[in-house]
Amino acid sequence: MKYATQSAQDALSAGREALARGAWEEARAAFEQALAQEETPEALEGLSWAANWLDDAAATIESRERAYRLYRERGDRAGAGRMAIWLANDYSDFRGEPAIADGWFQRARRLLEGLEPAPEHAWLTLLEGYMIFLAQHDTTATKQLTEEALTLSRGLGQIDIEIAGLAQKGFVMVREGEMAEGMRLLDEAATAAVAGELKDPIAIWMACCYLINACEQVRDYDRARQWCAKVEEFCRRYRIRPLFAFCRTHYANVLMWHGAWAEAESVLESANNELAATRPGLMPEGIVRMAELRRRQGKWEEAAELLEQLESDPFAQLSRAELALDQGDSATAADLAERFLRHIPAENRGERAAGLEVLARAQAALGNAAQAANTLAELKSVMAPFATNPLRASVSFAEGVIAAAAGDGETARRRLEDAVDLFKQSSAPFEAGRARLELAKVLVALGRRDAAEKEARAALNSFQKVGAVRDAARAEAFLQELKAGTREAGSEASNLTRLTRREREVLRLIAQGLSNPKIAARLHISEHTVHRHVANILTKLDLPSRAAAAAFAARQGVL
Incomplete structure (x- = not known):
């Protein structure tokens, strides 16, 4: 063995030098040789870092727990506190066990209490802020802890912790709507990370991941693409596998947006497999992204199965809301979107925007015009600070x-035309296709059949190119009906056969002008059930609104 003839101290020094070079296997061998001669907490701590970057969860945690005990026996509170901090991080990322992670955080805080300010205090404060955001999405508490960490790191001259803190601060600022300043901080932090200014891989991880995550949040996919490429190059050079895998799940979302679905699927499968084997605590985002891809592909059953693994995860709930909306179950979509929003504090504007967007569309599909208008107003207020074209496109689409x-056809036409243009500028073929198909329906209602056919054919082409099977089928059905002349009157009568007896009863009461609560009372069923029936009616009849359903019923004599 290379280190067999070295003293324990020499092997320890060699291990630390190898860690600094990113030579993880070499560092592990050196620390193991030092431990073969004498078990010290320093050698165990070094071994834990080598194992960490080699994705060996068991060795990482075992080494740190042993080092913790030895530091405690020695009476070294700072060393024990440091191990407690990173054990908290391990139990979160490696094991996905937040309760145990919180216990280690509390132990670290008690051990460090009363000691002179040291890097351990700064890391503890910074990582507590990170964990609070993960668990509670509380940007206010996270920002407060991040500022404390920044003050400590600057006072101690700890550039790595300071840059990680700047990244966390920028990330929180973007979530709260301070996009310009937040992105400047994130760009600065990531530049320092990939330029070699930082030495600690954890600080590098935080700087890069926060930036890419923020880009996704505001849908600045071009910036995300540029940084993903830079970070991947850095990860390959220094063999930082966990950051590489986690980064790839975000990069898959960029690919998905741009319509490169086959590549996105390959990237997600590879990244998710690696995270499942090494860091299951980081898996939920990858699972939600794969479910989102399956939803877009029209593989609804597979999407639902994936999301069942994360029943209580807020973002899984939002993805389930999108899936329900696609399936015509607007009531469930609205319920899930509202459930998601209850988890997200008002200050967290970035995450609330995604939920409000789905909720507004679900409420519109249910015929709740006043509620949809109120949700839209909140959505526009929340999104005001975010000026990216993809977000502007999403607002226009919802409008x-x-x-x-x-029933406001002209406003609908203008807003959907804007959405198509903005989605095209953002290189988002699937979203542009969906906006085009909705625009085609509006154009038919306005009597502009030629223009409607053009938009529907463009939508069909987009769906076929990306592999959106169900959406392509919808576009084909629309074109067939348009060609046969059934979009306006022709075969409406036959559409009634698609409705159940109860759905016909609900349609009759809609035509009489009854609200959902009054229909529920008349039929002795819950309002939630009425919501479901209305959603099914609109889907089966391919109608855009409650008003359109009432007009349909009048034409067919369902009164």
Whole structure:
């Protein structure tokens, strides 16, 4: 063995030098040789870092727990506190056990209490802020702890912790709507990380991941693509596998947005397999992204199975809301979107925007015009600080859908045209296709059949290129009906056969002008059940709104 003839101290020094070079296997061998001669907490701590970057969860945790005990026996509170901090991080990322992680955090805080300010205090404060955000999405508490960590790190001259803190601060600022300043901080932190200014891989991890995550949040996919490429190059050079795998799940979302679904699927499968084997605590985001891809592909059953693994995860709930909306179950979609929003504090504007967007469309589909308008107003207020084209496109799309549901064809046309243009500028073929198909429906209602056919064919082409099977089928059905002349009157009568007896009863009461609560009272069923029936009616009849359903019923004599 290379280190067999070295003293324990020499092997310890060699291990630390190898860690600094990113030579994880070499560092592990050196620390193991030092431990073969004498078990010290320093050698165990070094071994834990080598094992950490080699994704050996068992060795990482075992080494740190042994080092913790030895530091305690020695009376070294700072050393024991340091191990407690990183054990908290291990139990979160490696094991996905937040309660145990919190216990280690509390132990670290008690051990470090009363000691002179040291790097351990700064790391503890910074990582507590990170964990609070993960668990509670509380940007206010996270920001407060991050500022404390920044003050400590600057006073101690700890550049790695300071840069990690700047990244965390920028990330929180973006979530709260301070996009310009937040992104400047994130760009600065990531630049310092990949330029070699930082020495601690954890600080590098935080700087890079926060930036890419923030880009995704505001849908600045071009910036995300640029940084993903830079970070991947850095990860390959220094063999930082965990950051590489986690980064790839985010990069898959960029690919998904741009319509490169086959590549996105390959990236996600590889990254998720690696995270499952090494860091299951980081898996939920990858699972949700794979479910989102399956939803877009039209593989609804597979999407549902994936999301069942994360029943209580807020973002899984939001993905389930999108899936329910695709399936025509607007009531469930609204319930899930509202459930998601209850988890997200008002200050966290970035995450609330995604939930409000889904909720507004679900409410419009249910015929709740006033509620949809209120949700849209909140959505526009929340999104105001975020000026990216993809977000502007999403707002325009929601406005168009809501205007169509309210029977305001001209407003719907303008907003959906804006959405198509903005989605195209953002290189988002699937989203542009969906906006085009909704626009085609509005154009038919306005009597502009040629323009409607053009938009529907463009939508079909987009869906076929990316592999959106169910959406392509919807576009084909629309074109067939348009060609046969059934989009306006022709075969409406036959559509009634698609409805159940109860759905016909609900349609009759809609035509009489009854609200959902009054329909529920009349039929002695819950309002939630009425919501479901209305959603099914609109889906089966391919109608955009409650008002359209009432007009349909009048034409067919369902009164």
